[in-house]
Amino acid sequence: MDATYRAEPPDQIIRENLGAIDALYHRRSGATHLVAAPVPQILDALAEGPADLDGLMARLAARFDLGEGGDAARQALGERLAELVALGLVRDDRPAD
Amino acid sequence: MSEGSRPDPQDAPGPDAVSGQSGGASRRQMLRLGAAAGAVVLTVRPGIAQAATSVLSCEIPVPDPARASQAVAPDGTMVPKGSTGAFPGGRTFTGEQVRTGLRGGNLPGTSYEESQAYLNYVRRLQHGRSGFTCYASLMMPR
Amino acid sequence: MRHRIGLAVGPATFRIGSAWRAPIDALERLYAAYPPVDLDRRVPDFTVRLQPTRPWRRLIRPSIAIAGDHMLPDAAPMALDHGLLAAEMGMNLQMALGWRRHVLLHASCVERDGKALVITGESGSGKSTLAAMLGERGWRLMGDEFALLDPVAGTVFAFPRLVSLKNQAIEVATAGLPPERLGPRLEGTAKGTIRHLVPPVEAIARMAEPAIPRLLLLPRFGFAEAHRPVEQGEAFVRLTEASTNYLALGETGFRALTRFVREVPAVALDYPDSATVLAAVEALWSEVA
Numbered sequence: 001m002d003a004t005y006r007a008e009p010p011d012q013i014i015r016e017n018l019g020a021i022d023a024l025y026h027r028r029s030g031a032t033h034l035v036a037a038p039v040p041q042i043l044d045a046l047a048e049g050p051a052d053l054d055g056l057m058a059r060l061a062a063r064f065d066l067g068e069g070g071d072a073a074r075q076a077l078g079e080r081l082a083e084l085v086a087l088g089l090v091r092d093d094r095p096a097d
Numbered sequence: 098m099s100e101g102s103r104p105d106p107q108d109a110p111g112p113d114a115v116s117g118q119s120g121g122a123s124r125r126q127m128l129r130l131g132a133a134a135g136a137v138v139l140t141v142r143p144g145i146a147q148a149a150t151s152v153l154s155c156e157i158p159v160p161d162p163a164r165a166s167q168a169v170a171p172d173g174t175m176v177p178k179g180s181t182g183a184f185p186g187g188r189t190f191t192g193e194q195v196r197t198g199l200r201g202g203n204l205p206g207t208s209y210e211e212s213q214a215y216l217n218y219v220r221r222l223q224h225g226r227s228g229f230t231c232y233a234s235l236m237m238p239r
Numbered sequence: 240m241r242h243r244i245g246l247a248v249g250p251a252t253f254r255i256g257s258a259w260r261a262p263i264d265a266l267e268r269l270y271a272a273y274p275p276v277d278l279d280r281r282v283p284d285f286t287v288r289l290q291p292t293r294p295w296r297r298l299i300r301p302s303i304a305i306a307g308d309h310m311l312p313d314a315a316p317m318a319l320d321h322g323l324l325a326a327e328m329g330m331n332l333q334m335a336l337g338w339r340r341h342v343l344l345h346a347s348c349v350e351r352d353g354k355a356l357v358i359t360g361e362s363g364s365g366k367s368t369l370a371a372m373l374g375e376r377g378w379r380l381m382g383d384e385f386a387l388l389d390p391v392a393g394t395v396f397a398f399p400r401l402v403s404l405k406n407q408a409i410e411v412a413t414a415g416l417p418p419e420r421l422g423p424r425l426e427g428t429a430k431g432t433i434r435h436l437v438p439p440v441e442a443i444a445r446m447a448e449p450a451i452p453r454l455l456l457l458p459r460f461g462f463a464e465a466h467r468p469v470e471q472g473e474a475f476v477r478l479t480e481a482s483t484n485y486l487a488l489g490e491t492g493f494r495a496l497t498r499f500v501r502e503v504p505a506v507a508l509d510y511p512d513s514a515t516v517l518a519a520v521e522a523l524w525s526e527v528a
Contacts, residue, residue, distance in 0.1 A: 014490065014493065014494075016493075016494075016497040016501075018470075018471035018472045018475055018497060018500060018501065019470050019471040019472055020470060020471075020472055021471075021472040023472075023475060023493070023497050025489075025490055025493040025494075027490065030486065030489050031140055031141070032140070032141040032479065032485075032486075032493055033138050033139065033140050033141070034138070034139040034140075034141070034472060034475070034476065035137060035138050035139075036137050037128060037129065037137075038128050038129065038130050038137070039137050039138060041128055060128060060130075063125065063128075064125050064126055064127065064128035065125045065126065065127045065128065066127075066128055066130060067127065067129065072131070073130050073131075076130035076131040076132070077130050079132070080130060080132070080137070083137075083138060084138070087138060087140065089138075139476070141476075141479045141485070141486070154314075154315045154429035155311065155313040155314055155315055156313055156314075156315040157313065191315055191429070192315075193429065227312070227313060228313050229312075229313075230311065230312045230313050231312075231313040
């Protein structure tokens, strides 16, 4: 069963736009991250509420043109989410096996 | 900085990709989910070691004073004094000298084998040993 | 300790203690125009101690270990002849590790008409030399090593310590200046030959005055002249790399530096020689000020 991804609480991440990139300050870790598309868009989509990978794909597809190749896009999204989970910017409520 | 490459300004979203509000056109803006040129997240790393240690030169004792009664084996580990093939240590090198050594030069006043033994010792330094901070600052990028 | 002096540089005050007389004598001469600090009446922000590596090393093959409120492990001891340099390094270290009232930028800074030009770059980029030369050509020198960014007001405060000039830059930056403004030539330091320059009297007198940052310059010495605007994201990365206390300041530091790069344009400038960079700075400044 897929993981459920969950955004950090809304007051945890401060975002400032710096032109082509966004700067994020993560209060819980004290870390500063500089991010480019698609990260801010993924975080915004997740802010609507927890979702699994397919659910998140659907939210993004409703707002943006994700191009061709549904599987490639889905895999890419999975990779982005894994990176964000590793940094603590997204939570991964993986159900116990 | 961090190991991932920075988001390249050249890869900034083009005019029809996502950068702000859409203008109400029926076609949605493009969002590319793949990471074309390396990581899309760059995490700020401490500048302290780089900025503060550029202010002072640092040094690395080989071995650290707590182990002065031992000798340095060719692989950089500590062995009893008098062990075959081991070197006495008792030297202190500056960060600059060690940096040169790590790039292929010899540490001053040593033969090739002795220099390699001491450099292997430095490579094995752990947090808490004398010289570790100096070595760590050498290893930081830039 | 046997010998001591109190110093004020910008908003910070220091007690410098020394086991030897000579470094204190040098500091007394070169800091003569700075406001006095009476150590019997006030507690300084930081203490720096120039002490022997072992008790007998005060007299036998004397060698200075730099100590103080904030210290770096593994710091190499220094020759007694370089005592002035040791004291300056000790003060820099206190600021780099201990100052929290401002975001500390490893940058030089000059001011004109209440507006600041902030110059950031690695060692060897020429930022100290450039600031020293601009300070002799109508700009107020605010500092050659640190610029202090007020996280609330967004203004920049001065830290006009003795300017540290190295190697070839010494002749270039000090030509024609009177000897009383110069420290001793210190040869054989880790960075080559170093000579200190006392900032102009007006720079010292006005060291408490802040300025509004108007241009961030990222110079590179030794290249054909060229310049390009620097995007906000890149400027932000360069500034966080240049700040020793950015992480320690947490959210305050984040807001201060994001605001800075949004409000202050940044330009990368390559230059081959001092005449070129001085002209280029005036041209770039006229576009923003």
